[in-house]
Amino acid sequence: MSDSKPEAVTGMGKSVPKGVQSSPLLPDFATVRRFFPIALLVVLCIAFSLLSPRFLTWSNLLIVLEQGTVLLVAALGMTFVIMAGSIDLSVGSIVALSALTAALTSDSLGAAAIIPAAVVGVLAGLINGIIVAKGKVPSFIATMGTMVIYRGIVLLFTKGAPVSIDGEGFLSTFADRTFGVPHSVIIGLILGALAFIILNRTVFGREVRAVGGGERVAALTGIRVVRVKVWMFAFLGALCGIAGLLQAARAMAATAQLGEGLELDVIAAVVVGGTPLTGGIGSISGTMLGVLIITLLSNGMNMIGVDPYLQNIVKGTVLIAAVFLTIDRKKIGIIK
Amino acid sequence: MRLLAQDLAKSYGETQAIDRVSIPLEPGRVHALVGENGAGKSTTLRMLAGVEKPDQGEMSLDGAPYAPVNASDAAGRGVALVFQEITINRSLTVAENIFIDRLRRFSGRLGLIDSRRVNQAAQAILDRLDLRISVSADLESLNLGQWKCIEIARALSTDPKVLLLDESTAYLDHREVESVLEAIRQLKNQGITIAFVSHHLDEVRSVADHLTILKDGHWVGSFATKDIAPDDIHRLMVGRDLSKGIYPPRPSVSDREPEEAIIFEARNICLGQELIEASFQVRAGEILGLAGLKGSGADGLFCVVGGDRPKTAGNMWLLGEPFQPATPADAWRAGIAHLPGDRTGEGLIVDFSVLENLLMAGFPRWGPFFDRRKAVTQGRELISRIGIKAAGVDASCRSLSGGNLQKVVVGKCLATRPKLLLLNNPTRGVDVGARLEIYQLIRDLVNRGLAVLLSSEDMPELLGMADRLLVFRGGRIVHEFLDAAATTEHEIVRYMT
Numbered sequence: 001m002s003d004s005k006p007e008a009v010t011g012m013g014k015s016v017p018k019g020v021q022s023s024p025l026l027p028d029f030a031t032v033r034r035f036f037p038i039a040l041l042v043v044l045c046i047a048f049s050l051l052s053p054r055f056l057t058w059s060n061l062l063i064v065l066e067q068g069t070v071l072l073v074a075a076l077g078m079t080f081v082i083m084a085g086s087i088d089l090s091v092g093s094i095v096a097l098s099a100l101t102a103a104l105t106s107d108s109l110g111a112a113a114i115i116p117a118a119v120v121g122v123l124a125g126l127i128n129g130i131i132v133a134k135g136k137v138p139s140f141i142a143t144m145g146t147m148v149i150y151r152g153i154v155l156l157f158t159k160g161a162p163v164s165i166d167g168e169g170f171l172s173t174f175a176d177r178t179f180g181v182p183h184s185v186i187i188g189l190i191l192g193a194l195a196f197i198i199l200n201r202t203v204f205g206r207e208v209r210a211v212g213g214g215e216r217v218a219a220l221t222g223i224r225v226v227r228v229k230v231w232m233f234a235f236l237g238a239l240c241g242i243a244g245l246l247q248a249a250r251a252m253a254a255t256a257q258l259g260e261g262l263e264l265d266v267i268a269a270v271v272v273g274g275t276p277l278t279g280g281i282g283s284i285s286g287t288m289l290g291v292l293i294i295t296l297l298s299n300g301m302n303m304i305g306v307d308p309y310l311q312n313i314v315k316g317t318v319l320i321a322a323v324f325l326t327i328d329r330k331k332i333g334i335i336k
Numbered sequence: 337m338r339l340l341a342q343d344l345a346k347s348y349g350e351t352q353a354i355d356r357v358s359i360p361l362e363p364g365r366v367h368a369l370v371g372e373n374g375a376g377k378s379t380t381l382r383m384l385a386g387v388e389k390p391d392q393g394e395m396s397l398d399g400a401p402y403a404p405v406n407a408s409d410a411a412g413r414g415v416a417l418v419f420q421e422i423t424i425n426r427s428l429t430v431a432e433n434i435f436i437d438r439l440r441r442f443s444g445r446l447g448l449i450d451s452r453r454v455n456q457a458a459q460a461i462l463d464r465l466d467l468r469i470s471v472s473a474d475l476e477s478l479n480l481g482q483w484k485c486i487e488i489a490r491a492l493s494t495d496p497k498v499l500l501l502d503e504s505t506a507y508l509d510h511r512e513v514e515s516v517l518e519a520i521r522q523l524k525n526q527g528i529t530i531a532f533v534s535h536h537l538d539e540v541r542s543v544a545d546h547l548t549i550l551k552d553g554h555w556v557g558s559f560a561t562k563d564i565a566p567d568d569i570h571r572l573m574v575g576r577d578l579s580k581g582i583y584p585p586r587p588s589v590s591d592r593e594p595e596e597a598i599i600f601e602a603r604n605i606c607l608g609q610e611l612i613e614a615s616f617q618v619r620a621g622e623i624l625g626l627a628g629l630k631g632s633g634a635d636g637l638f639c640v641v642g643g644d645r646p647k648t649a650g651n652m653w654l655l656g657e658p659f660q661p662a663t664p665a666d667a668w669r670a671g672i673a674h675l676p677g678d679r680t681g682e683g684l685i686v687d688f689s690v691l692e693n694l695l696m697a698g699f700p701r702w703g704p705f706f707d708r709r710k711a712v713t714q715g716r717e718l719i720s721r722i723g724i725k726a727a728g729v730d731a732s733c734r735s736l737s738g739g740n741l742q743k744v745v746v747g748k749c750l751a752t753r754p755k756l757l758l759l760n761n762p763t764r765g766v767d768v769g770a771r772l773e774i775y776q777l778i779r780d781l782v783n784r785g786l787a788v789l790l791s792s793e794d795m796p797e798l799l800g801m802a803d804r805l806l807v808f809r810g811g812r813i814v815h816e817f818l819d820a821a822a823t824t825e826h827e828i829v830r831y832m833t
Contacts, residue, residue: 203699203706210696213685220644220682221696221748222668280687 033326037273037289040322044293048300055303062182066250068295069188070095072288073243074262075269076195077236079287082270083199084212084232085279086132086139091240091266093150094124095259098244100154102170103163103254110169118241124150125237129230147263155256162255165248174249184246191239196284198235208232212279268315269294272322293318337398337414337497337529338363344383344393353379354553356393359531360546361498366520366530368544368561370537371573372767373738375550377533378420381500384531385417386410397498416496420503420533424475424483431458431471434490461489464526465519479630481512485519492523499523501532505539506765509630509793510829517543535765537566538796549573574768582772583800584779586623589819592803596620598656599787600641600672600756605650610636612811613650618756618787623778625802625820626791627828633808634791635677638758641789642674643667655755668697673754675745677761677791683745684733691715691729694747718747723773739770746774750781757781759790763797775801795825807831 049056074091081088102117109116124146131142165171176183199205207228210218219225248254273290275282297318301311339361346353354376361367361384369377382388384395386404395402397413404410407417424433431454432439442457444450458471467485469478478486484504491499501520505513513536520530520543534540540547541561549556549572556572570582596619604613611633618624626634639645641652643661652659654670661667664674676682684693691711700710715729724743726736733741742763749757759778763771778801782788792798798805798820805817807828815831817823 201706201708202704203701204704206692206699206706210685210688210692213688214681216682217685218696220642220664220674220676222665222698222752223696224663224665226663280685 033274036322036326037286037293040272040318041289041293041296044296044300048296048304051304052300055300060299060303062180062185064292064295064299065185065188066182067299068291069182069184070243070247070250071262071265071269071295072188072291073191073239073246074236074266075273075287075291076191076284077239078266078270079195079273079275079282079284080199080205080208080232081139081236082212082267082275082277083279083282084208084229085215085277086229086232087143087267087277088125088128088139088233088236089143089263090124090128090147090150091236092259092262093147093154094121094237094240095244095247095262096154096254096256097121097124097150098241099248099254099258100157100163100244101241102245102248103165106165106167106170106248108167110167111173113167113170114174114242114245117245118238121237121239121241121244122234123237125234125240126230128237129233132233133226133229151256151260158254158256160256162253164253166252171249171252174246175252184250187242187246191242192284192288195239199284204228204231209280212281214280265294268319272319274326339384339395339397339402339415339498339529339531341380341384341395342393344380344390344395346379346383346388346391352553354550357550357553357555358558359384359548360558361529361531362546363529364524364527365545366524366532366543368540368547369531369533369550370535370540370547370569371550371556372769373765374552374767375573376553377550378502379553380550381417381502381531381533384410384498385415385500387417411494411496414495414497415500416491416494416498417500418484418487418491418502418504420506422480422483422487422507424486426475428475429455429471430462430469430473430475430478430486431455433475433486434458434461434493436490438493457493458489461492462486464492464522465489466522467515467519479509479512479515481508481515484508484512484516488516488519488523496528498529498531501530503533503535505534505536507793510795511629511833513539535767536794537569540569541566551575570768581800582768582775583797584776586779586801586803586821588821592622596622596785599654600659600789601653602637602641603651605637605640605652606648607636607640607645608648610811611640611647614813615650616806616813616816618789620755620785620787621782622804623782623788623790623802625798625805626789626808627795627798627805628791628808628832630793632832633811633813635760636811637808638674638760638789638791641667641756642672642758668752668754671752671755672758673697673749673752673756674758675749675760675762677764679738679741679745679764684741684748686733686741689730689732690719690724690726690736690744693733693744694718694751697748697752714751718751722747722750722777739766742766743770743774746777755787757786757788759788759792761792761794762790763792763794795828798828799823799825809833 054060074095078088098117098121101120102113105113105116128143128146131137132139174183207223210223211225211228215225247258269290270287272293273286275286297315341359343356343358345355357376357380359380369380371377383390386407386409402413404413435454435458439449442450442454455471462469462471465485469482469485504516517539524530544561546558547561548558549569551573598617599620601617603615606612614637628634640647643664643666659670680686694715695711700707700714712729719726722743724747725740733744763774778788790802802820805820806813807815809832
């Protein structure tokens, strides 16, 4: 079919790029894209286990999973937001706000402190969603604002001092282990399964995908785009609420700095896992792989004693390399 | 200049795009290339322009061998191509758009661009087209046809002797098309050899001296336009007899049921200045055509009825109930399906599967869950009912041709079993074969009680499909033709302008 019609035209003045040829360096792009995250994971595991005998052990694996849980829980929600073509920079601040809520209520409520923590997360997410979807403020700017605001609330409350947690019921539920497996890891995996079902098996998940694939198309087809976006941010907020609680439980305290810079790791994990910032495609399993890669990278580098400053350079390089190799330039066309 | 192409062939992988195509472009004459989508018209033009290299075949320019290695090589030999996509950059001025790739030529001392010289040179070219477009005009104040003329001016800036136009009039309305055709006539008078691709035979007949028909990548024949009847052109393009017309039969005025239920009624609805006090009814089993230039009211009406933008005044009723949609979702839920004019920007998501697009307006659900089994059944049903040629329900829409893509959008609209269907240019850029099927499908549904509002820039389509016609001008309904079959294009245009 050489004579296919120009398809985008009423968007006047927009030239339609012909399919960009795949780079001659990488003959089969689709395969690279599909298997890159898993290949990267395998390569990292082999490299680190050669360099450190303690790396590939059961106990270190559990440590990695425990370290990665907070990142995972937030990244699950972020997958929805990025798939819909939006972004949320306020996740670290929501985590801090919920951690504080959990710490303040853990003594009196015990394990039930998960409710206020999640509610605070949902509220913060709803505010993001309403500003973005109803107020039509670009999500990058809107959540950059709320990132500062939510962090400001935490600082105002704590005056910078940590709030320690010693509620026995709370800690035994969220920070303990059963048969050696940390409870937080179990919670993270349950949430992962839940996110998988919501994304792939519910109408809401289909609608999130449609909004990311083409917001104007989705709206004109009768999808309630505003509602979908608001709930998607609220869902991410809820997951950040739980992530904050788990983080506080692990540290046995909520600090004002908790979750600072988390948004970068969360976005990196989602993108390395194969969900492009342009939306429309992505998967929960990819995000799980992305989280493992980011966490393993830190864990392994710590274990073999890489200079912490150098670690940042490596992480940034991995992020760029992952996107360079996996981004589908045929679908994106113009990269800004 | 005389440009001859002999036995051109080109394949992309397994697909033979064109096979032994020959085209004679005579000096100072206009030559049209006609054929269905996928017939190889664009590929042929692109080879003449050096954008693609033929696998086989020879070309000559005034007797000398001609084998351009790329587009700028071809431009150097005097052959220029205007692409079918609109490539105007709205951040630049008219003059900058014309010289976009050669602005450096106008740089003065310090490397700064002398905008006065750019404007002068650009105006000189625009004046050749005799269209009264000023370089100082604001791009947003010009219409798509004038944009197309600016692109033609860009091609002229290399001073070509042969000008190739790839579907320059697709997406233009009646008046806009006229300015492009006028530009073609002007250039012909200046002795330029022109080849153009068009889906519209009336355009072909009004400007082309010769035409070449392609079908499925093969050369069918080259003719002098005056020697071949339109029906014969259609027959050769499609490969079957279309003398009975491409539009399905419709009930005559006397046969129409005056007692059919009123599906939708509007009374004095307004949308700012875009739509002023429009009142009309549409009954079950009726196609109401909306004629008018772009921005004359039909677009505004679709926005209001489809829930895309709220009306500023007036009242609407759907099935007798007051109807006030705040979003498109409200309109869909109430029983209105909307096929937008921009297929890929508004109609469907090309990166998604056929199934996902077909069912986007109402995913089959089981509580909050997406019912994939039901979805597949529904999807298969729609695919076979509408005749979508796809590898399966999960095939990506990217692999479909324009006509099939449009069938997916039609399918999406039908999946919700609407009472009222809004069709905005339903066959824009769709070839005759797929058109026939879409027309028949719509007429069948209308015969079973669907009500349709049809807006189209394709006048023969409006005349051929609509039962009744409203003509819009300046946001108002200025005339109603009770029997579209009994009117002529000429009469409608008189009310439109």
